[in-house]
Amino acid sequence: MTLLFDSLFNGISIGTVLLMAALGLAIVFGLMGVINMAHGELMMLGAYTTFVVQNVFRQWGDPWRDFYIFPALVAAFGVAALVGLILERAVIRFLYGRPLETLLATWGVSLILQQFVRSVNWVLALRLGVFGLLFFGGWWLLAKRVDWPRIKGWVLTLLLVLSTAIGTVGGRLLAQTYALAVTQPWFGAQNRDVTAPRWLRGGIPVGQLFLPNTRLFIISLTLVCILGLYIFLQHTRWGLRIRAVTQNRAMSACVGIPTQTVDALTFAIGSGLAGVAGVAVSLLGSVGPNTGQNYIVDTFMVVVVGGVGKLLGSIVAALGIGIANFLIGSGTLALIFPGVPILTDTLNFFATTSMAKVMVFALIVVFLQFRPRGLFPEKGRTVDA
Amino acid sequence: MLTAAPIATRQILQIQDLTVSFDGFKALNGLNFSLDEGELRVVIGPNGAGKTTLLDVLTGKVRPTKGCVLFKGKDLTKLKEHQISVLGIGRKFQTPRIYQNLNPRENLELSLNPHKEVFPTLFGRRDLRDKVDALLETIHLVHKDRIPAGLLSHGEKQWLEIGMVIAQDPDLLLLDECVAGMTDKETEATGELIQSLAKNHTILVIEHDMVFVRQIARKVTVLHQGALLCEGSFEEVKNDPRVIEVYLGSHKRG
């Protein structure tokens, strides 16, 4: 009985982290059909945001330092949503309906984001700022001219070269003047430390079990997010619009729904959720440039197993995968079937975290033999045109 | 291919108690239907009557919830799309579905190929040029045989797809609104083509265009809410009070 409860709790713990990470993806991939390989990097940005907020609160000393986590959640949502918004406007909206191209482009974005957090310092930030200001400012100013369409190509090229040059020179000057103060990376390639507030350390003993507070916090955070998402999608005007656009884009546009705004909003929310997941992940593991990479394939599997477009599917799939991972990885499964030597041996072979992953993924492939469209497939004549 | 059957009344297609439901909505509801060999049949019915679903079942795209479909004595409900196609049912879709990046010649060759397994296709030697030329002649595309089919006009695409279906040499041709979007002249030519095909094929046509139906129809079946409403000649059906109710009734409400 303890074994069962223990497995269940630990499985759910693993599952909720997966779910947290997959929730944003379920929206972006499930509702919009966009494969966002940079989803993990949005999580990473959320985790770095937590790191920054934590440091700010730490400076203010007690009682503040123990409550950084709540503003961090808001900030992480904001930062990730903003980056997601830029990503959607600048890249993804040109690629709707071409999921494979989106996959490749967002992979490029993920590389850039990883390198960005490694290299970013005041010089780089300034260069980017100056470049953005000059290039887009110039664009905005000159676009008012009557003959804009004619000169656009050349002017933009010129602006690009000029603003790059000014940014670079400015950066150089800054670096020479202030040296280390501005050239030192903000985060660097090393991992950074996010410390859970004191009230989140430790745990609650239940019988022989010990429920860590961070896990309980993540489980409740996940619940809150799911609930919030459900209410947003089902009971608000924008939620209705999102659902409408998901089902029939052309018709939605006809009845006056601003589909572009809806796309941007949906993507921003999905990205924001990735940011929140980043906060959760920062409590468990490290904050580093590779933080996101570790989750991306797992989260895609959650969405695929759950059935694209179904929130409930993702929930069940995440918990299922979590529990399976725990049962196999901890060797509990081998304890359940003690009688059969071959089975026990096989299960013991897979009873390391590393091999459990092999087994779970293999099981997923087998599962898809029976349910190719996931746990909760969409039905109807329109599915496979 | 089986040529004209010795006994004209032999049934090539029998459908019994066919029901298809999507999440509780019954697109077809206990449909009974049969087709004689060599027959040209037109199926009409208001929107949502289940016409396209019927074709989907006949081609294996949709599995029925209940009922059975016999084609040349074989049950189609267990077969996959390509097996049904090889068995002798060819389908022309509502909106033309041709291979946009292949030219008409290649589109036709692909359908003409007599051995459709992997290795015969890869290694088999075949000379299909004469057959392709003849078909191109039939569908009036000789002069456009080398440009990507995606660049053809809508009417030409419709013709090409009809050509592709003929190339499969099916015993039963299913034509789903094949004159949609055609000019009057093209529609008439299509009608003539279907008439001439009907001499040695069994054909099932789904149509909305009543002028066209009048041009080609010998026997008409009316579907309504997934079930058979009535059957008969064009004149009989046109004057049937139930049909008028279904069409005009919905017209009044709309």
Added chain:
Amino acid sequence: MKVLHSPHTPDGITTPAQGLDLSPRNKLLLEAGVLMGVLLLLIFVFPAVLSGFRLNLLGRFLALSIVALGIDLIWGYTGMLSLGQGVFFALGGYALGMHLSLQLPDGRIPEFFSLYGVTELPWFWRPFYSFSFTAIAIFLIPALVASALGYLVVRNRIRGVYFSILTQATTIIFFNFFNGQQRLINGTNGLTSFTTLFDLNINSAEMRFAIYVATILFVALAYVLCRYLTSGLFGRILVAIRDDEPRVRFSGYDPTGFKVLVFAVAAGLAGIAGALFTLQTGIISPNAMSVPFSIEMVIWVAVGGRSSLIGAVIGAVLVNFAKSLLSESFPEIWLFFQGGLFLLVVMVLPDGLVGWVRTQGRQLWIIFQLWRRRLAKTSLA
């Protein structure tokens, strides 16, 4: 033969392909000629021009271009985007790596086994003593694995992004397995320290040149194979499957067989590439099965142009050279450029370099025709 009407654009300008007006037979001859020319150039001119290091790089990248050809076959022509080609690449590499590791005096086993206290050669190593077995295994093992996986996935009509995601999950399965099995296959470190093949020192200059030439020949062979598969009726069915798979079923074909076959061929090609790459880098490790590497492979094809086989080869060689040069010049920040390159290609050059050259060429051709017509008009006047 019937007289063909050459197609015209609305302005009555012939497109360059028709402008050259070659019969299919002559086109094929021209292509073969160009291929031979490139081969001769690679074998006789490049070694004289490039430094040994760059030539070795070129050889490696040409080996990688064989994977790219396979990806072009399944993605560019058949529409299956596999993010798991690294697995097949590595399987081929491991097959050869095992053979090379077994070039030992009788009775001795590869040295790394001693680290884990393994004294007897695991059973599945034994066949790799034989070179002929290894040579077959390099192609066949990846092809069989791909057939099995492909059949399971394709049979259920899992396509598009789902196929991509599943192949990506496959890389994780294989990566973790190879990475975790230290006692069987040396885990993370992979197989390395190869010295001889056919009792010849593989690090000698002559042998390296021989491997380079062999690589070029294999690229040519792979090209011819892919060319054969993508032309003719078979190739058209692949394109048809890419454009409208359900329609192909209604034409009476079962796409499963076709897709599984090309997937297996692409995997086999990846295996050959992996073996040649291993031979030239001297190491094969589970890293080759990592998620990023397989995605990079796809990028090569995207950069070169996925609608043409030449594009795949060019893409693989160019992207890798660019990566090498950029990471040499900007070791700290070259990932920015790599990421930017991916973005740029997808957003700006959706048909890759070859596609870009084609459209530019067509535009130039049109401008040329216009200019000629104007010239004709003025001379008439």
Added chain:
Amino acid sequence: MAHSLNRRQLIKMGALAGAGVALGPQLWVKHSLPAYAQGETIRVGILHSLSGTMAISETSVVDAERLAIKEINAAGGVLGKQIEAIVEDGASDWPTFAEKATKLIDSDKVATVFGCWTSASRKAVLPVFESRQHMLWYPVQYEGQECSKNIFYTGAAPNQQIEPSVEWLLKNKGKEFFLVGSDYVFPRTANTIIKAQLEALGGTVVGEDYLPLGNTEVTPIISKIRAALPKGGIIYNSLNGDSNVAFFTQLQGAGLGPDRYPSMSVSIAEEEVQAIGPEFLEGHYAAWNYFMTVDTPANKKFVEAFRAEYGQNRVTNDPMEAAYIMVYLWKQAVEKAGTVEIDAVRQAAYGQTFDAPEGLVTMNSNHHLTKYVRIGQVRSDGLFEVISATDAVDPLPWNQFVAETKGYACDWSDPTKGGRYQV
């Protein structure tokens, strides 16, 4: 005519041209400079991962190597010439390491290469260095069982880190061990050695588990530890990088504190403590040759110089110190040999001593360093309290607890002995 270039295309071409304009000169300068400067400088290669999973650890090693080169240059260089470092990114990918090593040797004609971290990357470049008779300096503690003529190892051999730490644990902390490691060769080999050692010395291994590199889901491991050691015991930890963070935060979350479950880590140094958070690690142990808190004048100087160069919040650690040492050792060997010629430098390197931050170290003829072994306990400020230190320990590349290599040693100063001979 509708077919003129459209504007989007123009922008795109403009962007390409702009990028070309922006990058072109830099590329040209970078490539042309060395040829011009060839006579004035001695080139050395630095080959580490600056991107990918290993960048976390390896970038700071590059910092240490650059610091040493800068100091040497400031003091007049070597043989009267300035040292020019050519940095290459191995990108955490082993074939890339081999490629870049080849490039450094063949194209850049460097005098020597400092580099690598993982055993896999070292194994990947080893054939490159051996076939070209070139030299690699390798700064990280590793599993041993290797002794190449073409590598100088300045990190700890197993008998300079793992074995003393196990002995110390047996003496002070208990006899039941649970082994946790990342899934790659160092932890696996280290644990093989530990098992053999425990068997010989009367300890027991109650369980072991491995996490894929970069994996942060450690719940199953923690369950296993609790099941195997219900009353407490020793956790011997050779996890690498990211996984440590997850492991220790969740270890504490699960209530397994250092009082009942003391852990000994061999891959956690000052930088990792910072990344994990000292509050999770306080009271746990680590075994290294060097800690930032080591009290020697040389260390004080090293730490100050490092912080002045890279920022006051930076810390130093064992691999960084080993990297710093090896640049100096190479410089001394070059000066003794009077040339950068590989073989002469190797011969000259044997017996070189250096007043390193950890203490006086000596290069042995088996290409490993004589080093000091220290056990540190994590303090609340994230640094280590050195609680046990040994005298200088001579390195044994071939492990004496493993049956296959028991009784073997290595000596490259004697051509008849070489890399592996029976004592």
